[in-house]
Amino acid sequence: MSGMQPAVEFRAVTKRYGAAAAVDTISFTIARGDLVTLLGPSGCGKTTTLRLIAGLEHATEGQIRIGGKDVTRLSAAERDVSMVFQSYALFPHMNVLENACYGLLASGIARKRAEEMARSKLALVGLSGFETRLPSELSGGQQQRVAVARAIVLEPEVLLFDEPLSNLDAKLRRHVREEIRALQQDLKLTVVYVTHDQQEALAVSDRVIVMNAARIAQDGTPRALYEQPASRFVADFIGDANLLPVTVRRMDETMAEIRLGSLALTLPHRGAANGSAELAVRPQAVRLGEAGGLPGQVLRAAYLGSHMEYEVGLAGTAAELFVIAPDVSTPIPAGTEVSVTFDPAGLAVVPGS
Incomplete structure (x- = not known):
C-alpha cells in the first residue's frame, strides 16, 4: 500500500434518515499523521460524519475509504479505527492496566501479551506507575490519557475523538487539549476530532473542516479560516x-x-x-x-x-x-x-x- 494513500477519504458521502440528510454530499481527505477537526454548531452533521468513519453509521450514498481500502459497507469491528468517547467510558471497577487491556483481551489476545502491549502504551501517555489505580483515583486529564492508551493499544489507522473535553472545566480543558495535541504529534497519530468549540479547534488542529447544515462550509488551516473566511457563516462562527x-x-x-x-x-x-x-x-x-x-x-x-x-x-x-x-x-x-x-x-x- 502506498504511503501516499490518505488515512481517510470521503467521496460524495450522504447519510439520510428518512427524507432528512444529516450529511449531504461531503468529500474530504485526511492525510496520515494529521489532526483534523470537524467543527460546527449542534446539528450540523459533524458527529454523524465521525460515526460514519467509525462504522457506527452507514452511508446512504458515496464511498468511505480508510488507509486506501473501501470500508463503506464494513462494520465498525472490521474497520481499523478506535474511538475515544466524551465520557471516556472507563470501567470504574477496573484498574488502569485492566482498562487499557480491555480491547486486546476482547479481540482474543493472550493476557500476558495484552498486558505487555498495554504497559507500553501507558508509558507512551505518561502513566507508567499508575497501572493499579482505579479511574476514581485519577484526575480528569489522567482519565483522558487512559482512554487514549486504551484506544491506541490496537494501533488503529485512525483515532476518533468525540467532544473529548466537554466534561472538563475551562482550565483543565486547556491543559488536556495541549496533552492530546502533544501525544498526537509525538506518536504521529492520525486523529479526527469533533468539537463545537472554536478555540479548541484552532488550538489543536492541522486542518479544520467547518460544517453547517449537513455540508462543508470551509476546509482549511486554522489561520486560513480565521483570516480568510469563505462565507458569512464561517466569519461569524470562528472568532x-x-x-x-x-x-x-x-x-x-x-x-x-x-x-x-x-x-x-x-x-x-x-x-x-x-x-x-x-x-x-x-x-x-x-x-x-x-x-x-x-x-x-x-x-x-x-x-x-x-x-x-x-x-x-x-x-x-x-x-x-x-x-x-x-x-x-x-x-x-x-x-x-x-x-x-x-x-x-x-x-x-x-x-x-
Whole structure:
C-alpha cells in the first residue's frame, strides 16, 4: 500500500434518515499523521460524519475509504479505527492496566501479551506507575490519557475523538487539549476530532473542516479560516467577527477600495464584485480613540482581567461593534465619544455575502 494513500477519504458521502440528510454530499481527505477537526454548531452533521468513519453509521450514498481500502459497507469491528468517547467510558471497577487491556483481551489476545502491549502504551501517555489505580483515583486529564492508551493499544489507522473535553472545566480543558495535541504529534497519530468549540479547534488542529447544515462550509488551516473566511457563516462562527456593510470598488486583480462610511480602506477583494458586500472585522482589530476615524460611542465596557471588552455604536448606523482591547490600565467609560479605526490585518472582505 502506498504511503501516499490518505488515512481517510470521503467521496460524495450522504447519510439520510428518512427524507432528512444529516450529511449531504461531503468529500474530504485526511492525510496520515494529521489532526483534523470537524467543527460546527449542534446539528450540523459533524458527529454523524465521525460515526460514519467509525462504522457506527452507514452511508446512504458515496464511498468511505480508510488507509486506501473501501470500508463503506464494513462494520465498525472490521474497520481499523478506535474511538475515544466524551465520557471516556472507563470501567470504574477496573484498574488502569485492566482498562487499557480491555480491547486486546476482547479481540482474543493472550493476557500476558495484552498486558505487555498495554504497559507500553501507558508509558507512551505518561502513566507508567499508575497501572493499579482505579479511574476514581485519577484526575480528569489522567482519565483522558487512559482512554487514549486504551484506544491506541490496537494501533488503529485512525483515532476518533468525540467532544473529548466537554466534561472538563475551562482550565483543565486547556491543559488536556495541549496533552492530546502533544501525544498526537509525538506518536504521529492520525486523529479526527469533533468539537463545537472554536478555540479548541484552532488550538489543536492541522486542518479544520467547518460544517453547517449537513455540508462543508470551509476546509482549511486554522489561520486560513480565521483570516480568510469563505462565507458569512464561517466569519461569524470562528472568532466573533463583526460583519459590517461596505462598498467595494475593484482596482486590480486582487485589491479593491473598500468604503466603510467615510473611511476608505485598501484590501484584497477576495472575488467580491463591485458594489455592496460585507466586511468581517475581528474584535481585536478595532482601535478606539485614534483621530481620523469613524465617530462612535462606547455603549458598554467590561473588565476581564487580561483585556477590556467594549460594545461601540457607530454614529449614523445601526451597527454595534464588539471590541477587545488589551489596555486595562486606562479603560474607556460607557458614554465616551470615540474615533473608530481598524488594523487592516484583522479585516477581510467576505465573498458571496
